[in-house]
Amino acid sequence: MxxxxxxxxxxxxxxxxxxxxxxxxxxxxxxxxxxxxxxxxxxxxxxxxxxxxxxxxxxxxPDRLWEAPGWAYLAALPVMLLAFILFVGSVTAPNPALMGGGVPGAAGVRGVQNITRHPMMWSFALWAVVHMVLSADSRTLVLAGGILVLALFGSAMQDGKKRAADPGYGAHMARTSFVPFAAQLSGRAPLASAWPGAVASGGGLLLWAVVLWAHPLVLGVPALQLAR
Missing domain, CATH: 1.20.58 (Methane Monooxygenase Hydroxylase; Chain G, domain 1)
Structure with a gap:
């Protein structure tokens, strides 16, 4: 093998x-x-x-299965910023979707939970999609693809498990959305609720900037590649 x-x-x-x-x-x-x-x-x-x-x-x-267009690198910047905001928001506030994340409804839906009830898993999923598209090599498709499957399939499994164990979790699911911003786009939540909060926004922006700076130093590949 x-x-x-x-x-x-x-x-x-x-x-x-x-x-x-x-x-x-x-x-x-x-x-x-x-x-x-x-x-x-x-x-x-x-x-x-x-x-x-x-x-x-x-x-x-590493191999190269396709060449990502230049606009894909630019589009990846806001996507990764969102991923970092979701990640910071997921670790700075209790989340009922996680094990030991608190009781649904005890503090209401707040912060990045208004964007998706699985902010941490979606931060991993967005990271995986960006790296699969831009890296375009077999090894990254396998590794990032596994993380993508784990993030989304695991989140769906967690929803089912939580709803079966706690009837109140069904109400939490009704107030939130699985796919980011789906609640706002469907009209179930006001557009203003998509604001993730100052801590998640500021922390996510800082982490995003640090990674942009450190990416070529750690991995030898610049995160921002405009000339392609």
Missing amino acids: GDLGLLIVAVSLFVGGHELLSHPLRAPLVRAVGEKGFLGIYAVVALGSLFWAVELWKDVP
């Missing part, structure tokens, strides 16, 4: 292990080893498989 085949195995383990541990295996493992023991197993499987996948990604020679 070549390096690309091993990468597919590692990404499959990362995605499959996350889904198995998050859903069918979570309850029996918690009963067997306790919550802390489960979190330890989860961390070992998730971080171990992701580390293996990233190391294999480095070993796969």
Whole structure:
């Protein structure tokens, strides 16, 4: 098996292990080893498989399946800014869609939850789409594609699990949207509710600027490429 085949195995383990541990295996493992023991197993499987996948990604020679047009690099800038805003907003306020994220409706829908009830997962999904389109190589399609599937499929699975466990979560789903800005575009929420808040906006903008600056230093590839 070549390096690309091993990468597919590692990404499959990362995605499959996350889904198995998050859903069918979570309850029996918690009963067997306790919550802390489960979190330890989860961390070992998730971080171990992701580390293996990233190391294999480095070993796969890059190829080029297509050439992204120049406008795609420009379009990626606001998309990645949104991804960073969603990520910062997801870690600076409780989110009922996450494990241990609080009771739906206890504090109302606020911040980036008005954009999507899964801001962290959508930040990963947007990152994955941007890098799949712009990198356009086999190894990135596998790695970023796995993260994309995990983010969106995992979010949908989490919605079902949360709704089954807590009837109040259904009301939270009705007040929010899965796809970013769908609630505003469908008229279920006012357009003004799409404002993510000062903390998420400022933190996301700062993180976006830092990554733009550090991208060529860390990866050797400039994030902003206008001449293509």
